[in-house]
Amino acid sequence: MKKIFNLLIITALLASIMISCHKGIPVESIKLDKQELYTHAGGTAKLIATILPYSATERTITWTSSDNSIATVSGENYIEGIVTGKAIGTATITATTKDGKFTASCTVEVVNPEPEMIPVTGGTFTMGNSEPYTGPEHQVTLKSFKLGKYIVTEKIWHAVMGGDVKPESKDFPKQQVSWIDVQAFIKKLNELTGKKYRLPTEAEWEYAASGGNKSQKFIYSGSNNIDDVAWYTGNSKNTAHPVGSKKANELGFFDMSGNMWEWCNDWWDLYSDEPQTNPTGPSTGDYRICRGGSFANPASVCRIITRVCINPDGTGVIGFRLAHD
Numbered sequence: 248m249k250k251i252f253n254l255l256i257i258t259a260l261l262a263s264i265m266i267s268c269h270k271g272i273p274v275e276s277i278k279l280d281k282q283e284l285y286t287h288a289g290g291t292a293k294l295i296a297t298i299l300p301y302s303a304t305e306r307t308i309t310w311t312s313s314d315n316s317i318a319t320v321s322g323e324n325y326i327e328g329i330v331t332g333k334a335i336g337t338a339t340i341t342a343t344t345k346d347g348k349f350t351a352s353c354t355v356e357v358v359n360p361e362p363e364m365i366p367v368t369g370g371t372f373t374m375g376n377s378e379p380y381t382g383p384e385h386q387v388t389l390k391s392f393k394l395g396k397y398i399v400t401e402k403i404w405h406a407v408m409g410g411d412v413k414p415e416s417k418d419f420p421k422q423q424v425s426w427i428d429v430q431a432f433i434k435k436l437n438e439l440t441g442k443k444y445r446l447p448t449e450a451e452w453e454y455a456a457s458g459g460n461k462s463q464k465f466i467y468s469g470s471n472n473i474d475d476v477a478w479y480t481g482n483s484k485n486t487a488h489p490v491g492s493k494k495a496n497e498l499g500f501f502d503m504s505g506n507m508w509e510w511c512n513d514w515w516d517l518y519s520d521e522p523q524t525n526p527t528g529p530s531t532g533d534y535r536i537c538r539g540g541s542f543a544n545p546a547s548v549c550r551i552i553t554r555v556c557i558n559p560d561g562t563g564v565i566g567f568r569l570a571h572d
Contacts, residue, residue: 271304274344279351283414284340285406286318286332287360287439292409294320294328294353296342305345313339318355332357358406361440362395362569365499367451370460374453375518381552386522387450394447394455395568397490397501398509399432407436418489420507420566426535426559429510429567436569446512447570449536449554450526456504456539456551458497466550468503468539469496473546477505483542487564503539504549507566508557511536515556535559 280295298306310322312330317338322328330340334357341352369391375382402417404424408431424432426446433444447455456468469476476496478488483505491501503509513528513536528536534556540549541564547553557565 272300272302274303274305274346274349275299277308277342277344277349277351279342279353281353281411283412283417284330284353284355285358285402285412285417286330286355286409287406288332288334288357289439290332290357290406290409292330292332292355294330294340294342296326296328296351298326298344307345309343309345311341311343312355313341317357330355335359356402358402360403360407360436361442361444362399362403363397364393364569364571365396366393367391367455367459367498370454372454372457372459372462374450376552378552380517381554383518383520385518385520387454387526388522388524389450389454390525392447392451393571394451394500395570396499398507398566398568400490404432407439408432418491419487420490420502422487422507422564422566423562424510424565424567425562426510426557428562433569442571444569444571446510446567448525448527449511449513449538450523451570452503452509452511452538453551455498455500456496461497463497465496467505467546468500468551469494473504473549477502477540477546477549478542479505479540479549480543480545485543487542504551505540505544506542507539508537508541508555508564509539510557510565510567511538533558537565541565 276299278297284292286292296308308325310320310328312320317336319331320328320340337356339352343350369389371388374387375384398420401412401421404421405412467473475494495501514532515534516529537555537557
């Protein structure tokens with residue numbers, strides 16, 4: 248009788264274990280690797296879902312979009328959701344566990360990757376001054392062109408090039424990019440848009456920073472008071488700031504003094520004192536031109552006339568804005 252009783256207990260325990268194994272380890276939560284994501288129409292980006300605990304038995308996920316006309320999502324291998332931008336706008340991508348009890352969401356913004364451009368009417372101006380490396384003064388005549396109102400932001404960069412951007416950084420200037428990196432961005436942007444964006448020439452940059460045909464001959468781009476128009480060592484707290492958070496210059500351009508150095512297309516060389524028309528700089532060289540100064544520089548370096556030379560594959564507190572004929 249005792250053996251039969253023990254056998255019944257063992258059988259009951261085995262049944263309990265089998266039932267427990269059949270039920271498996273339940274899901275407790277789900278999370279995504281991003282809360283915000285940026286792409287362009289036709290662009291794709293990846294979301295990764297994590298089901299917790301990692302030992303949970305059921306790991307199937309359903310992916311949905313709040314607006315398939317803005318962005319769609321597919322999840323062929325469950326934990327990955329491939330987001331495709333369809334049209335400019337915002338949609339919410341949601342990952343849901345099989346039992347429907349747990350969800351995680353990401354806001355997807357499909358952006359226009361083209362920068363806001365300001366037309367610059369051509370004209371003749373005096374470029375440079377009498378200081379070493381920024382002189383001699385010489386007359387330059389430029390045809391009309393367009394220039395980006397802002398430095399290219401993190402959001403626009405990642406919408407074109409992919410990768411992750413922290414939501415709090417989306418409106419900050421893209422930095423730590425070399426001249427070579429910028430060429431890759433421009434190539435991809437031009438393929439997307441069918442247009443011919445480029446970096447400004449040094450002469451175009453200085454003409455626009457000086458206010459073009461509306462120039463008031465300010466020391467900094469838009470003012471003689473640097474605190475009005477620029478982030479520099481005196482007010483930046485040693486960090487970059489969102490684009491457009493200071494006053495614009497005479498033509499409506501922001502941050503052409505301070506915040507972030509800006510690449511120009513030209514190779515470095517000393518100026519000639521001869522008058523020039525639409526100069527593009529030397530045909531070859533070792534270094535490219537950067538202008539404008541940055542948040543990490545004193546006021547004297549953020550003057551319009553300041554110019555420095557940087558190796559084309561160099562990075563740092565350097566960004567860029569785009570030009571177009």
